[in-house]
Amino acid sequence: MTRTPARTAAALLAATVSFPALAEDGASVLAQIDQGLGNFEDQAIEFRAENLKPGTQAPQTMMFRTRVKGGKTYTEFLSPGDIKGTRVLTMTPTQIWIWLPEFSKIRRVASHSLNQGFMGTTLSQQDMATYAYAGLYNAELVSQDDTSWTLKLTAKDPKEAAYDTLVMVADKKMKVPTRIDYYNDEGTEVVRQMERTNYQCNASGYCMFGYLKMVDNTSGAWTTLTTLSAQVDQGISDDVFSPRTLQLGL
């Protein structure tokens, strides 16, 4: 993957100036996208993740099942063997409980490290836990066409966001991001790039990606998530999201 050169960023920023009066503003578009991303009561998804580390040829595979409700997630790892049975409860992006079956123990982790990788992947805890962007970013509508918006997102508080500047391309119809470029501090180079494709939408209009790929341009590492199954609004009990369930299992 080649790096987006500085001039692309400059052209993008210049484009901001050259479109003085777009019909919608960035904030309202981002609100629509947040609504699109969170348009469910609960969901249960099974993923297959493939992860390629720098300097390696063959990606490693793991599978996990995640239940999401009200900003909380309950994740159970299905494979490979070294983490099978491990369960992770995320009450907020920074408050995590982990059940380690090998140790017969719950560990509570208050994690404030924004960049820490999720189980050795290029995805961060923040990537995995972010279902709404407006809380973290100000949005500026850079351009749009018939099918997509391009937003420049700037962190409201750089301490709360792993990256200060994002450029998000979102599908107008589904109101979901299809691509996010993460810029370096100077805003000159894309250091990470996420693509979400193969969206499947349900009757109520909620759309779930079928494939996600995050590439770390600096090292060449990447992670993909393939959605194996997704069920929405199945009436998952609030009790699922508790340390008790974490230890005793569902």
Place this chain on the structure above:
Amino acid sequence: MVEAWARFIVRPAVARAVVALTILVLGVGAWLSSGVTQDDDVLAFLPESNEDIATFRRINARFGSTDVAMVGIPSDDPFDPRFLDRLGALTRQLRDTQGLDSVLSLTNVADFRDDPTTGGIINDDLVAALPTDEASKRALRERVMSRDHVVGTLISEDADAVVVYAFGLAGSQPRALATKVRDAVEVHFPETAVWYGGAPFISTYIFETTQADMARLTPWAIAMIVIIMLAAFRDLLGSGLGLLATTVGIVVSRAAMAVTGTSVNIVLSSMPIILFAIGSAYAIHILSHVDRHAREVGPGPEAVVRTLVGTGPTVVAAGLTTVVGLGSFVAMDIAPMQSFGLYTALGILVALITSLTFVPAVLALFPRPVKESTGGPLKPVMLRLARTVLVNRGPVGVVVGLVAVLGLGLAGSVDTRMDLRAFFHEGTAPDLAQRFLNDKFGGSTFIQLSVQGDLEDPAVLRTVGRVADEISLVPHVTGVQSIEDVIGLVGDAMAGVRRIPDTRGQVAALYRFAASDPAVGRLVTDEHDEALLQIKIDTDDATIVDATLAAIQDVVTRLAPTAYTTGPASPAEAAPRVASRLTALLHAYDVPTPAALPDRITTMLGEEAGPADPAGVTAHVAAFLTSEESFVPLSDPAAQAVAQALAALGPDPADDASLAAIEQALTEAGEDPASGFDVQLAVSQPLSDAWRHAGAAARVRALLAALRLPLPTGGTGERLTDRMVAAVQDLGAPTALAPAEAGADGAASLAWTVSGMPVLYQGLSRSVTANQFKSLGLALTLVFLIMTVMYRSVSTGLLATAPTALTLVAVYGGMGWMGVHLDIGTSMLASIILGAGVDYAVHLLAAWEGDDALSAAEAAVEETSHPIWTNAFMVAAGFFVLTLGDARPLENVGTLTSAAMLAAAFCTFLVIPLLAGRTRYLRGRAT
């Protein structure tokens, strides 16, 4: 045949064609040579056939580049928010820089600590937020300086400097890596005197210094050579021809490099000066003899023909000795040295051909006026020397013999010494940077110990830990990083105790959590089948490094099994292993560790343990029951009551007894006893852990009381004690390795290999020594054969080689006397001296002709003194200029070659008259 060739060359049409062809070759060569690329990789000097190199490259490929760029940044106040802000910005910029695998500094190092309010751990960056006032700055300082794995690694013990580590991707070019890091540093710390250390910066310095020296010194060297030529011949055309002939050699050689894709390395960059110095000799001899013959037959083609017929074969033989001298470098196993030898020999060969074609052609087309011969200023001295030697052969022979014996004796003390200091001087930037990093951060030189085997087996990891502990006690070792320590740290975070857990499954789970840290990839492979111990040492002195490597190898030999079976643990294995860990911890915390301490600790650990403290168990369990890690929320009084009740039952209570105790405690505390089962389920593992911890704490208390060691006070002492308690818990590890016979049934294997740059330098030293003998042996053989064929006599072949042999003995004896080591540069000396020095004997013997020895010597000195000394001074001047630069590899070779060429000329006029027994050596020579 020679005469036919000579008369053909001087025909006007042929001469013009030769000139035109030479100019065409020069033009095409210049165009092609513009495509020559540069290679700055110092690792290219490592011999490919060496097993250590293969291991090093394999490790690089598996673990990413082991070249670490280190940036030491001094600061009066590293906790100043403005400084931290800049450091953080630098770290993020490097993190986002392509080609870098990872970066580590104070501002991105992860940290975890117990959460005192709700239980569990807080996982955060160590510098989670910039301090906003003096109080928060003090708090940050206290927090950072309490992290023992950070102090001395990322911030100096005196808190007056920080260091940034930048790790390149596998295969990254050192200069590209260094440039990127330096560019980023200059953006964020433009006015700070920072120190750039580590192999990428050092190799970049070596390359850039050499290049700068060559760019600066080459014109001066050429100017010196031109001045000497002009002073010797007082002839602009002649001097121009000599230089042009050499230029053709340089250009053709570089064109050949471009065509074959050979890059210029730091040794090859000196080729122009060497070629100008040595390659111009042939034209000098042609010019000198054309002048001599012109005085006899007048200027013009006939003088040229006589020169080619009379001197041409001698010049060819002399040139070929230089070609084989340099060509003998192909016998070396260091690719850049082979390239140097091959392409410099090619340049010499082309200069030789040009001197025998282009130069005569021009002299035939443009005859120079006849000049009176002066014989040069040294001719009278050389004549007197020759006469003296001939008259006093006995005494002179004894003196020469004694000098040779003395030189041989001293030459025997020349040893090979290859380390980074062979490449730069004291007081230069890399030297000062290394001193800074040694002083503040325990060094910038790393040794790697590779372990190949089953690194998910807890017993294997514990063995790795013991090896690491013992290595940490080796003098000059300032730190050892190992995957055992990392898994222990993750175990502390996830399971609450810093030690290798008991089961394979637990280890595998911890590996998964550790994988989030990119630094872990530098310590263990994803497959967990190979690990690296990163050993930091505080010296780069080759002698000390060699001793350190030997001590590390000794630890491996004593403690690291290569074949084993995993079985139940035994006190015989556990006690000394835990004693090693405790000794290493005490050493790390600067507690004096007498030599007998490990044995004493081993003995004490083998004794019966004292009683564990139930109060400690109560505190642990109560803290757990009130934390958010317990899924049964209890009030403080209820938690305390349950904890006391359980502690009173002692370790490993029966399920029924513990449930009854819990229910009774809950009832007495006013809680619903129905939740007793859940409480029992939740508290089961923490209760077991608490007893294990309490037992270990009791042992450590007893141990410290008996040993009466001066432990540090305050938080540092508490942290040391905590780590000792965690270490002592390893006494209960259920499995251990038992050494086995290789290949025995059920035996697994472990392969331990010491690697890293210091090991490579050892290999390089061995290679340099071997190469010296190989190339010198090849050169001597070929030169002797050429001489024997030329003079059709074995004894004359030996005679022609004798002056240079004496020169070599004198030079190497001088090196031994002055303590100059053999290195890559000085290992080139022998072949260069041999190839170039024999020329003088060849010319002197060719001109050796008279009625008796005295008249033959006088005729030879008359004819050759001027060109030989002119050439000797030109070569000496060219090489001497190399000593004026900053590039250390060229310094010794410049000084020694410069002196050697003058010595070779002198030895020629000393040894040939001493040993010559005939009145003529070259048959059929037309004069």
